[in-house]
Amino acid sequence: MSETRTIQWTQRRKALLHSPITTSISKLLRVSVTLLGLLLITFLIGRVMPIDPVLAVVGEQASKETYEQTYIDMGLDKPVIVQFYYYLSDVLQGNFGASLLTARPVLDDLLRVFPATLELSTIAIAIGVLLGVPLGIVSAIKPGTWIDVTVRIIALMGYSAPIFWLGMIGLLVFYGELGWVGGPGRLDIVYMDTIPNVTGAILVDSLLARDTATFKNALAHIILPASVLGYYSLAYICRMTRSFMLNELNSEYVLTARAKGVRETTIIRRHVFRNIRVPLVTVIALSYGNLLEGAVLTEFVFSWPGIGSYITTALLSADMNAVLGGTFLVGAVFILLNLSSDFLYRYLDPRTR
Amino acid sequence: MNRLLERLAIGLIACTGITANIKMVSAETPPDVLVIADRIDSLITLDPAESYEFTGSDIIRNVYQKLINYYPDDLESGYQPEIAESWTVSSDGRTITFTIRDDIKFHSGNPVTSEDAAFSLQRAVILNKTPSSTLTQLGFTPENVRQTILADDDKLMITTDRPYAVSFVLNCLTASIGSIVDRETVMSHEVDGDMGNSWLKINTAGSGAYSVQSWKPNESVTLQANDGYSHGAPPMKRVVLVHTQESATQRLQLQRGDVDIARNLTPDDIAGIESENGIKVEEELKGGLMYVSLNQNHPILAKPEVRKAIKYLIDYDAMQDSFLKGQYRVHQNFIPTSFLGAVDDNPFELNVEKARELLESVGVGELEIEIGVRDVQDRMEIAQSLQNTFAQAGILLEISVATAKVNLGRYRARELDVYIGAWGPSYPDPHTNAGTFAYNPDNSLEANATGRLTWRNAWDAAGLTEKVERALTENDREMRIEMYQDIQSGFRDTSPFAIMFQQSAQTAMRDNVNGFSTGQAVTYAAFWQVTK
Numbered sequence: 109m110s111e112t113r114t115i116q117w118t119q120r121r122k123a124l125l126h127s128p129i130t131t132s133i134s135k136l137l138r139v140s141v142t143l144l145g146l147l148l149i150t151f152l153i154g155r156v157m158p159i160d161p162v163l164a165v166v167g168e169q170a171s172k173e174t175y176e177q178t179y180i181d182m183g184l185d186k187p188v189i190v191q192f193y194y195y196l197s198d199v200l201q202g203n204f205g206a207s208l209l210t211a212r213p214v215l216d217d218l219l220r221v222f223p224a225t226l227e228l229s230t231i232a233i234a235i236g237v238l239l240g241v242p243l244g245i246v247s248a249i250k251p252g253t254w255i256d257v258t259v260r261i262i263a264l265m266g267y268s269a270p271i272f273w274l275g276m277i278g279l280l281v282f283y284g285e286l287g288w289v290g291g292p293g294r295l296d297i298v299y300m301d302t303i304p305n306v307t308g309a310i311l312v313d314s315l316l317a318r319d320t321a322t323f324k325n326a327l328a329h330i331i332l333p334a335s336v337l338g339y340y341s342l343a344y345i346c347r348m349t350r351s352f353m354l355n356e357l358n359s360e361y362v363l364t365a366r367a368k369g370v371r372e373t374t375i376i377r378r379h380v381f382r383n384i385r386v387p388l389v390t391v392i393a394l395s396y397g398n399l400l401e402g403a404v405l406t407e408f409v410f411s412w413p414g415i416g417s418y419i420t421t422a423l424l425s426a427d428m429n430a431v432l433g434g435t436f437l438v439g440a441v442f443i444l445l446n447l448s449s450d451f452l453y454r455y456l457d458p459r460t461r
Numbered sequence: 462m463n464r465l466l467e468r469l470a471i472g473l474i475a476c477t478g479i480t481a482n483i484k485m486v487s488a489e490t491p492p493d494v495l496v497i498a499d500r501i502d503s504l505i506t507l508d509p510a511e512s513y514e515f516t517g518s519d520i521i522r523n524v525y526q527k528l529i530n531y532y533p534d535d536l537e538s539g540y541q542p543e544i545a546e547s548w549t550v551s552s553d554g555r556t557i558t559f560t561i562r563d564d565i566k567f568h569s570g571n572p573v574t575s576e577d578a579a580f581s582l583q584r585a586v587i588l589n590k591t592p593s594s595t596l597t598q599l600g601f602t603p604e605n606v607r608q609t610i611l612a613d614d615d616k617l618m619i620t621t622d623r624p625y626a627v628s629f630v631l632n633c634l635t636a637s638i639g640s641i642v643d644r645e646t647v648m649s650h651e652v653d654g655d656m657g658n659s660w661l662k663i664n665t666a667g668s669g670a671y672s673v674q675s676w677k678p679n680e681s682v683t684l685q686a687n688d689g690y691s692h693g694a695p696p697m698k699r700v701v702l703v704h705t706q707e708s709a710t711q712r713l714q715l716q717r718g719d720v721d722i723a724r725n726l727t728p729d730d731i732a733g734i735e736s737e738n739g740i741k742v743e744e745e746l747k748g749g750l751m752y753v754s755l756n757q758n759h760p761i762l763a764k765p766e767v768r769k770a771i772k773y774l775i776d777y778d779a780m781q782d783s784f785l786k787g788q789y790r791v792h793q794n795f796i797p798t799s800f801l802g803a804v805d806d807n808p809f810e811l812n813v814e815k816a817r818e819l820l821e822s823v824g825v826g827e828l829e830i831e832i833g834v835r836d837v838q839d840r841m842e843i844a845q846s847l848q849n850t851f852a853q854a855g856i857l858l859e860i861s862v863a864t865a866k867v868n869l870g871r872y873r874a875r876e877l878d879v880y881i882g883a884w885g886p887s888y889p890d891p892h893t894n895a896g897t898f899a900y901n902p903d904n905s906l907e908a909n910a911t912g913r914l915t916w917r918n919a920w921d922a923a924g925l926t927e928k929v930e931r932a933l934t935e936n937d938r939e940m941r942i943e944m945y946q947d948i949q950s951g952f953r954d955t956s957p958f959a960i961m962f963q964q965s966a967q968t969a970m971r972d973n974v975n976g977f978s979t980g981q982a983v984t985y986a987a988f989w990q991v992t993k
Contacts, residue, residue: 158863158867158870159864159866159867159870160866160869160870163866163869163870163873164866165505166590166591167513167514167591168869169513169591169594169887169897169912170591170594170912171591171593171594171597171912172909172910172911172912173589174589174590174591174593174594174912175911175912177589208505209502209505209678210505210678210679211505211506211659211662211663212663212678217678220677276707276709276710279709279710279713280713283713283717284713284716284717287717291710291713291714291717291719292705292710292714293680293681293703293705294680296719297490297491297494297496297701297703297719298491298494300681300683300701301674301675301683408706408707409706409707409710410710411680411703411704411705411706411710413677413678413679413680413704417679418679421502421679424864424866425866426866
């Protein structure tokens with residue numbers, strides 16, 4: 109009797125453990141613990157850095173009195189743990205504090221810089237995927253041929269050429285010399301502030317406002333930095349696709365299919381490509397994640413006001429509110445990407461359902 | 462492989478660079494808009510009571526008016542009336558009474574009154590932000606400022622704690638902190654008794670040639686012309702500062718005609734662009750100084766002979782003529798050229814023999830010291846040059862490269878043996894530098910006067926402190942000039958500071974741009990008289 113009860117209880121517990129609600133709750137818990145840990149570590153790093161955040165505000169020539177007053181105004185006279193407690197309770201109320209460098213709420217700053225990065229990264233990853241995957245496949249199908257060699261050289265260049273240099277050369281040739289694309293920044297001066305800010309992504313906003321001139325100008329400005337970044341992820345995605353493909357092409361099931369007389373294109377399309385989709389999703393999600401962190405060097409070369417340069421500048425001045433807010437956002441983006449690739453795995457791979 | 466790629470890359474850059482120079486089609490900015498490529502990432506506030514860095518000072522100069530001001534077309538004449546039409550000085554020399562003009566209006570439409578002027582100066586003292594020392598050194602404190610700065614009808618009276626040279630007090634008022642803000646507008650945005658500070662950080666309320674329409678951090682600042690400006694409507698209806706970090710990118714923007722002015726070109730890019738059609742380069746002397754300082758807590762560096770020897774171990778001319786070309790000029794005195802009391806005596810040059818003799822005379826053989834250097838190109842190059850010349854006399858320099866904030870923290874804590882520093886004057890009066898390079902009333906550790914360069918290097922200023930005090934109150938112009946010259950000559954010989962260079966600014970612009978001034982050594986950039 110008691111045994112059946114135990115079994116029943118265990119079954120019920122199992123059912124409860126695997127119900128969608130509990131899974132979601134445990135996922136949520138894990139996410140919050142991760143984010144909390146992220147905040148704590150960033151906060152502590154910020155405190156042990158040998159940078160004086162007061163100096164970032166008052167500058168070199170400040171008098172002793174100004175320095176001391178600012179030190180107290182910033183709450184730095186309190187113990188670190190108390191500072192963290194105050195910070196955390198503010199964050200829980202959706203208040204990330206104000207940035208020292210931009211004099212406005214960090215949340216406003218993030219809402220301004222992140223769409224710029226999002227816009228750039230999305231186009232870049234689209235370029236990377238749309239070109240990288242087919243190139244990788246082609247080069248895997250014809251290993252050792254001139255096509256393969258060419259693709260591999262292209263990929264190697266994208267992988268090893270410093271992105272800073274690629275950006276500079278791109279600007280010199282396509283902006284300076286040929287005049288095909290717009291210069292640094294997101295828009296020409298004449299198009300600045302001409303459309304209402306809805307999403308912060310100018311391409312989207314200009315479409316919403318049905319302003320094709322602004323859209324074209326924004327496109328002319330974004331295409332070069334997006335291509336440079338896209339080239340970089342193309343190189344990575346292409347190499348990974350190629351090695352995944354080669355791995356599968358050497359499997360026995362491919363041999364069997366060939367022996368059965370299945371057409372090569374069908375083998376690739378129906379069998380091989382299906383099997384590399386899952387690891388490919390991981391590679392693409394990781395590349396996208398890296399892009400969304402902000403590409404600091406590209407942003408500097410193209411004067412692109414994205415999250416990479418925002419966090420870097422903040423870090424160099426110990427503007428901790430901005431650094432923490434930015435890190436939190438990047439962390440959240442990574443978690444979100446992870447969740448969506450989890451979701452994609454389920455869709456692509458029946459075994460994980 | 463990487464080496465090969467690198468070479469290929471360099472080759473490619475060179476090729477594209479050459480062709481880019483030949484075939485450059487230019488676009489154009491709108492005729493009434495001035496577009497300036499600049500580095501605006503140091504901009505952290507637009508509030509004149511708080512701002513101290515270059516971009517902020519440039520903007521504030523164009524947005525706010527002052528009681529008296531410097532005019533870009535006549536900087537040599539010194540300060541001239543602006544909001545104040547005239548002034549008188551009381552017989553005891555402590556009170557200056559300004560008569561305020563009655564025909565100037567703020568951007569909001571409110572008239573500019575003596576009340577606004579009194580409020581603006583009081584506010585700057587009470588807020589106690591970085592530039593406030595320019596006013597508090599005159600004896601104003603948050604407690605007494607409501608009695609010492611008074612408005613009465615069209616008169617503004619300011620009373621200092623003791624009689625100072627009138628030119629000194631007036632020069633202080635031409636600094637950004639002397640800007641007159643619109644009291645009614647500012648106070649309507651007050652939060653928690655901050656006197657409108659958090660609002661004025663990102664908004665403007667002045668009566669000058671422009672108002673700030675938008676400031677997007679690290680992206681752009683847009684200024685809108687004030688057609689009711691008291692010196693006449695500015696020809697440029699909009700001025701846009703676009704943030705461009707890289708010199709090479711700024712150069713491209715200028716060549717393409719997407720910007721009218723590029724302000725941060727390196728000597729290499731200046732050389733590459735100078736002779737191009739449609740582009741001109743203008744050079745102005747600025748107020749910034751570059752110096753090397755020796756920590757007097759270091760027992761060997763504290764010896765006068767060693768201090769002197771080090772001044773003979775710097776290759777001033779070679780640096781000026783190579784990597785600092787066009788950006789710095791040799792200047793070995795703490796008052797910048799074009800300031801009252803400036804002298805052009807530069808007695809030191811590289812002389813290893815003499816330095817060796819001096820070192821031997823006090824028995825100093827091998828010496829190893831640490832030098833703090835900021836992680837920017839020109840300072841690192843200076844450090845390398847110093848390392849090279851110091852080594853010739855047996856002094857081993859260990860270079861510590863770090864970000865500005867890290868090094869500055871150590872410097873202010875008296876932790877570095879040697880430091881390469883830059884210093885910019887806060888207001889156009891010799892005392893701004895005398896007060897930091899040659900004045901130290903209390904050298905004790907407890908004084909913690911971290912804002913003062915003498916204290917940071919633990920130097921007691923050896924009798925110069927009293928001389929600086931006296932020069933501050935001297936009202937006879939010629940006499941005052943003589944006093945500063947005397948102080949500087951003592952300083953050159955004995956101080957632990959080797960002043961090396963004075964900054965100059967090279968501005969590249971399209972050749973249709975006229976009347977742009979960066980403000981030389983005494984003030985900041987002015988946009989309102991620019992035409993194109």
